[in-house]
Amino acid sequence: xxxxxxxxxxxASMLAFVGSVEAQATLEEVVVTxxxxxxxxxxxxxxxxxFGQKELRSLSIANLENLTESVSxxxxxxxxxxxxxTWVIRGVGLxxxxxxxxxxxAIYYDEFYLTSNVMGGLGMYDLDRVEVLKGPQGxxxxxxxxxxxxxxxxxxxxxEQELNGFIQGSYGRWDRSIAEGxxxxxxxxNSAFRLAGMTDQNGGWQDTxxxxxxxxxxxxxxxxxxxxxxxxxxxxxxxxxxxDAGYDKSETTLAYSRALYDPDAADAGVLDYCPSAYAGTLxxxxxxxxxxxxxxYVLSPGNPGPLASSQKRDGTRVMSNPINKLDNSWSGVxxxxxxxxxxxxxxxxxxxxxxxxxxxxxxxxxxxxxxEEDGKADLTAWSQEFRLVSQxxxxxxxxxxxxxxxxxxxxxxxxxxLDNVLIFPSLTERGFVQQNDYWSLYGQLAYDLTSALxxxxxxxxxxxxxxxxxxxxxxLVGEFYYYQDVRKSYELQENWSGDVGLDWSVTEDAMVYxxxxxxxxxxxxxxxxxxxxxxxNSYDEEIVWSYELGFKSTWLANTLRLNGAAYYYDYxxxxxxxxxxxxxxxxxxxxxxxxxxxxxxxxxxxTEWLPAxxxxxxxxxxxxxxxxxxxxxxxxxxxxxxxxxxDGYTRPYAPEWSAYVQARYEWQIxxxxxxxxxxxxxxxxxxxGEDAAITPxxxxxxxxxxxxxxxxxxxxxPMDGTWEVALIGKNLTESEYWTSATGDDLGSFVSxxxxxxxxxxxxTYHW
Numbered sequence: 132x133x134x135x136x137x138x139x140x141x142x143a144s145m146l147a148f149v150g151s152v153e154a155q156a157t158l159e160e161v162v163v164t165x166x167x168x169x170x171x172x173x174x175x176x177x178x179x180x181x182f183g184q185k186e187l188r189s190l191s192i193a194n195l196e197n198l199t200e201s202v203s204x205x206x207x208x209x210x211x212x213x214x215x216x217t218w219v220i221r222g223v224g225l226x227x228x229x230x231x232x233x234x235x236x237a238i239y240y241d242e243f244y245l246t247s248n249v250m251g252g253l254g255m256y257d258l259d260r261v262e263v264l265k266g267p268q269g270x271x272x273x274x275x276x277x278x279x280x281x282x283x284x285x286x287x288x289x290x291e292q293e294l295n296g297f298i299q300g301s302y303g304r305w306d307r308s309i310a311e312g313x314x315x316x317x318x319x320x321n322s323a324f325r326l327a328g329m330t331d332q333n334g335g336w337q338d339t340x341x342x343x344x345x346x347x348x349x350x351x352x353x354x355x356x357x358x359x360x361x362x363x364x365x366x367x368x369x370x371x372x373x374x375d376a377g378y379d380k381s382e383t384t385l386a387y388s389r390a391l392y393d394p395d396a397a398d399a400g401v402l403d404y405c406p407s408a409y410a411g412t413l414x415x416x417x418x419x420x421x422x423x424x425x426x427x428y429v430l431s432p433g434n435p436g437p438l439a440s441s442q443k444r445d446g447t448r449v450m451s452n453p454i455n456k457l458d459n460s461w462s463g464v465x466x467x468x469x470x471x472x473x474x475x476x477x478x479x480x481x482x483x484x485x486x487x488x489x490x491x492x493x494x495x496x497x498x499x500x501x502x503e504e505d506g507k508a509d510l511t512a513w514s515q516e517f518r519l520v521s522q523x524x525x526x527x528x529x530x531x532x533x534x535x536x537x538x539x540x541x542x543x544x545x546x547x548x549l550d551n552v553l554i555f556p557s558l559t560e561r562g563f564v565q566q567n568d569y570w571s572l573y574g575q576l577a578y579d580l581t582s583a584l585x586x587x588x589x590x591x592x593x594x595x596x597x598x599x600x601x602x603x604x605x606x607l608v609g610e611f612y613y614y615q616d617v618r619k620s621y622e623l624q625e626n627w628s629g630d631v632g633l634d635w636s637v638t639e640d641a642m643v644y645x646x647x648x649x650x651x652x653x654x655x656x657x658x659x660x661x662x663x664x665x666x667x668n669s670y671d672e673e674i675v676w677s678y679e680l681g682f683k684s685t686w687l688a689n690t691l692r693l694n695g696a697a698y699y700y701d702y703x704x705x706x707x708x709x710x711x712x713x714x715x716x717x718x719x720x721x722x723x724x725x726x727x728x729x730x731x732x733x734x735x736x737x738t739e740w741l742p743a744x745x746x747x748x749x750x751x752x753x754x755x756x757x758x759x760x761x762x763x764x765x766x767x768x769x770x771x772x773x774x775x776x777x778d779g780y781t782r783p784y785a786p787e788w789s790a791y792v793q794a795r796y797e798w799q800i801x802x803x804x805x806x807x808x809x810x811x812x813x814x815x816x817x818x819x820g821e822d823a824a825i826t827p828x829x830x831x832x833x834x835x836x837x838x839x840x841x842x843x844x845x846x847x848x849p850m851d852g853t854w855e856v857a858l859i860g861k862n863l864t865e866s867e868y869w870t871s872a873t874g875d876d877l878g879s880f881v882s883x884x885x886x887x888x889x890x891x892x893x894x895t896y897h898w
Contacts, residue, residue: 156741157689163262165282166575167271167478167530168520173683176587176634176644178265178696178735180205180753184286187258189795189809191301191844191859191893193309193331195238195253195261195283200813200840202263203789204735204755210873210883215490216251220265221698222731222759222785223278223675225706226821226873227723229658230488230508231540231565235278235673237268241285241373243465243482246512246538246567250461250486252379254355256329257313259286265735266698267650267675269628270589273534273571277652277675287371288323288361292316296898301859303891307334307351321363328356336886337385340437340450341498348453352380367471376462385451386496386881387869390418390439391770391832397424402553402878404771404828411827413834415439421553421878422450422497429552436498445867446884451496454503458489476520483513495879499550502875506544513537526579528587533572540565545607546660554878561660563602563617569595573629588631595623599656602667613662621654621669641684648677652706657723665714670724676701690741700731705761705782708822710768719772721876727763729782747807751793759785761823769826770874780823786816786837799850806847814839820872820882832880838868840885848895857893862886 161172161181172181180202182190192198196216199207206219208226215228218236225235230249238245238253245251255261261283268276296314301307309332315325331354335347355377362370390413396403397419405418423435437450463484470477488508495501518532546559573591580586602617632646654672661667681696709724737753761777768774781787790813797807820833841863848855862885869882 156746158685158692158739158741163260164284165262165264167518167532173640173642173685173692173694176632176642176646176681176683177268178679178681178694180263180265180737182261184259187255187261189844190811191842191857191861191891192255193329195251195255195281198255198261198263201791201793201811203737203753203791204265204733204757205263206784206786206789206815206818208784208871210871215248217248218251218278218281219784220263220279221700221733221755222757222782223700223702224784225652226783226871227658227708230510230542231563231658232655232723233275233653235275235652236281237272237275238281238283239272240283241465242467242480242516243463243484244512244514244536245484247486247488247508247510247540249459249488249508249510250484252459253283254329254331254353254377256311256355257286257325257327257357258283260284265696266646266679267628267630267648267677269648269650270573270591270630271530271575273573273591273593273628274569274595275652277650277673285357285359285373286313286315286325286327288315288325288359290317290321290323290361290363292323294898297895299893299895301891301893303334303859304889305334305336305347305349307889307891308332309891315359323361325359325361326357328354330354331381335382336889337446338448339385339453340441340448341452346453348382348385350382352378352382354378369469371467371469373465373467374463375465376460378460379457380459381457382453383455383457383490383492384446384883385449385453385455386493387442387444387446387449387884388420388422388439388451388496389413389832389872389880389882390415390420390423391828391880392419392421392424394419394424397428408831409771409828411830413831415442420450420497420880421551422495422499422501425499425501425550425553430499430550443867444884445865445887447887449496449884450498451881452493452498452500452503454491454493456491459487461486471522472519474521474523476522478516478518478520480516481514484511486510486512494875494881495551495877496881497879500547501551501879502877503547504544505547506542509541511539528577530575530589532574533570535570536567537569538567542658544660548877549608551877558607559660560605560607561603564600565656565658566598566600567595569593583636585634585636586632587634588629590627590629592626593623593628594626595653597621597653597655597669599667599669602664604660604662614664617664617667619656619667619669621656623653623672625651625672625674640686640689641682643682644680646677646679646681648675648679650675650677654706655723659722661720661722663720666720666722668722670706671704673706673725674703676703687743690743692739693737695734695736697734698732700729702729702731705729705763709765710774719768721768726767726777727761727765729760730762731757731759731782731785733757733759745796747797749795751795752791754788754790756788757785758787767822767825769829770832770880771826771828773826773828775825777823777825780825781819783819783822783833786818788814788816790814800847803849803851804847805850806845808843808845810841810843812839812841821874832874833872835869835872835882838866839864840866840868853897855893855895857895859891859893860889862888 313327514536577587603615846857
């Protein structure tokens, strides 16, 4: 911890100095509502990455998950290629693709909590702001915030605006077209409306060797819309109704198959891994896949099928069956009431969401049916929150609230492994219903000890109960049940969460803070295929104690912003996939459980600068360092079933270094016409995918190499922003990289490739 702390203290020692520089422009104030009240980002003692309308537009991001590229210390796990994105903040995350599980970073969409990771593929349209809160948020946000929280906030109707809006369209490589628009304004003096929508179409970019000809697989088919009505009967009362709906029928990314098997051993009748794989090297030229061996020796003697070496690392040519597809649809309603009581603001938030998730996915990444799944999850969620936020002047600030919520997940899946004759051929059906009841009481209190020193704390009591019922798994070939009518229950045991902190305003432009926070992610039930009731036993909640020191500062006459933090996490009862011997069957089973403890140590530095010497130039940079290791005596199995103590091994999706830099330059061409360019580069260190690299073989199976991505945008338009035409380029250095590496527990190993170089032209008109 010495290295990041020394960097932090070195930067903090400069806070007392604020230079006087004549600048042509100053940094805009960033306003957030992370603490349920409107505040300047620089006054909030939480590490936050905030993106306003201008920033979101300049990044040309169509989906929420793509935002992770622009935040250091934040990763994205999405084994299914944009089907179920899971945020991993500061290494805290669970690589699980099942819809009944909750992510470790809670996503709030206009203050409504999204209960499943399948709901996280939001379209980025007509948004006012996105806030990424780093670190446990157990006080004000409660459940499932052991990693942090992500707040997505739509543009609201405006009583001060006449009819206004915008329309935007883009067309790019692979015929991908995106259209977005919004219109709104006042209806009467005390009412206003806003309509917004987005559609994202085409863009297929992958070819698969599993079929003849060009596939152009990966088409987007996403459409979503939102309607809002604002009514203000008095200057003290505000009512906001929001209705939204949409669908996503996109083809998701086809996996890149990793070759780990030894063809010479297969010739001798033995299924074994390559010597290079045992040595920790992925050798696509000399090793083969399970599908090659199965085809050559059993299903199509003498014909191995497509070889892994015939694929392209950038994902444009793979060997997966072209079946990966979503068929999601949703509709929701949200009602907010804000009542100014004088001494405090009373807010009520009522929300309901009906989300149907359907997905077909090829886990083995091959032309054979070694493991394919066709699943459906019907999810419903509703919640009611009341909170009271103080408004009085004085040394005391307080907040109190209560939340009640219910959600249900009805799942029905088919698993097909009929071609997997060497390991486990079957055709299986599975279903269950999971119900969840949650309530909590919470409060926050802050007191100004002096004009420069503020003490604050938050506390929440939560109660949560989950029921797993009607669980069954049936073999459709043998027509028998492995089990049926299984019922399980889970109750939250660690009911308390919260934080305590101290903020010191060194100057008007610099603050140093310290925080101790306790957050948790609830326990639950494994959602994957199981073949005995024992595999469905509940796992416990995980707890993160965070100890953080940070600073926020503005220098050089508000032209330089520098923020940083260092933290230590005491991570207890880490959730993850465990391997154990079943007492019922005597076989090794893999299921979600608790892996013991872990320790995370890290530091972050973020800066934004407007150089006085170059008018129109703005620079941003952020860097994060992380050391995340298991500290337990839990064991895990490598692909060859070698048991290894996890103690001391790096956790998955926790790169040691990550960084982001951005340069933006705007200038006036002539008269009222202006132009601009922006370059942004994101870099990630090596990560381990599904599990820790406990042996060289695990490293060969699950390692994801470091990568960097360069994006650019250039635009021209009038200075008043009425219209704009832009050219957009992504992955301009043609980086060939993967974002995940996993195994299907049935002998196949794959990576998820990211998009190769792309480009588009975009036009926008405002009125």
